[in-house]
Amino acid sequence: MNTRRLKAPSLAALVLALLPLSGTAAEPWAERVVTDHVDQATLAGPLDRATLLALRAKGEHLFAGRFTVLDGVGRPLATQAIIPTKRKRPPETSFARTSGMDANSCASCHNQPVTGGAGDFVANVFVSEGFESFDFDSTDPQFSNERGSNHLFGAGLVELLAREITADLKTIRKAALAEARATGTPVTRELGSKGIDYGAITAHPDGVLDMSRIEGVDADLTVRPFSQKGVMTSLRQFTVNALNHHHGMQPDERFGMRWTGERDHDGDGHDDEIGAGDVSAIVAWQATLPPPVRNVPDDESWQAAAARGEATFAAIGCATCHKPSLLLASLKFSDPGPADMAGTLRTSDVEDPAIYDLGLLAWASRLPRNDKGEVLVPLFGDLKRHRIADRQVAVLGNELLAQRFVERNVFMTAELWGVGSTDPYGHRNDLASLDAVIRAHGGEGREARDRYVALTDDERGTIIAFLKTLVIDAEEEVK
Known part of the structure; x- marks a missing residue:
């Protein structure tokens, strides 16, 4: 029989050794992802660069790993609801698009063009109102909204x-x-x-x-930048929800003893599946992903077309919502954050939040800044919800269910950085081209859309040329 020598531990494996862990490590060949838990108690205050890189390496391992039954994957008795609730009866199958698990790995849906990216139509997910009593298995539009997965670069x-x-x-x-x-x-x-x-x-x-005149944000004035409806407050909330919803992996901070009075809320025979430190590691990895970049094509005609297209993009009103950049005062990311609430670890639950200083990473030095030293984050968005469909142009208002009290035809402005790397488009990933998704804008985007339609073919082409330069750098490494 042919044999080969096993490789020496990788640099990432050696870096992981820096992290304080709890539990007993499994054999390296074990069919499991969660071999040790990160000790949340050791994550307090500013993390130095080596510790931050080690934490994000652990987070990448958990994000990209394919959870198995040895980890506790699947949730026979837990629902996908935000509030921990029980099913009336176990599902007939462990794999179900709505009841979970619907993916072994976070990277199963976030992978275009690389891990942490967007998802193709085949990887669409299904969401419901989801507060308390979601206890059925159906992808019918009357019960579940079908969504594409957004990329997480620059999150x-x-x-x-x-x-x-x-x-x-x-x-x-x-x-x-x-x-x-x-x-x-x-x-x-x-x-x-x-x-x-x-x-x-x-x-x-x-x-x-x-509060009748508030626009594009909840009445509590908390901007919730994640999910296509803008209903997730933080990467931490997004992560805790997704672990349970998509993988049947229950984080202790929502499904553990403190909130449910049991260590195995989903009844799969596995206690304490995901610890608070594990969630922190996944958050750290997502939070430190580099932002998408502006690609300068080698083709001079493309360069010229993109320059004209960017000017036309602004002139017809697209930049009113897709603002080219927003000013950011601080690169220090605290976890848990100031807006994290019940159901996630909160600042009141820890002695000191961990601080992930994004300025320690090489990509941060390449971000543009103004004369005050503030970062200009080039996201091409406005972190605001808008009505995006009307009776004449209703393509983007194709959902039958509201979510978290946000109306069916209201969505968060999509950030366009990375749009050149993340087709197809639309909330359902059902629009195959940039031209198609621009033409689908109704509601508050209708005037800019109509101006776009009225352009010549060449003028519309320059806008596409510009948008195609906003890409995710698949080869960039976080250092």
């Missing part, structure tokens, strides 16, 4: 922007309430941050708030 920057905008909006609200109490008269204040208009709020002397 840490996106969450940091959302945190700063949230803080600005709540500061405006607090000042309006204080002024109304002091003057005895109603006070109306415009809600805006980073050049984004979120409407207005009126505070009354008795503390009552008129």
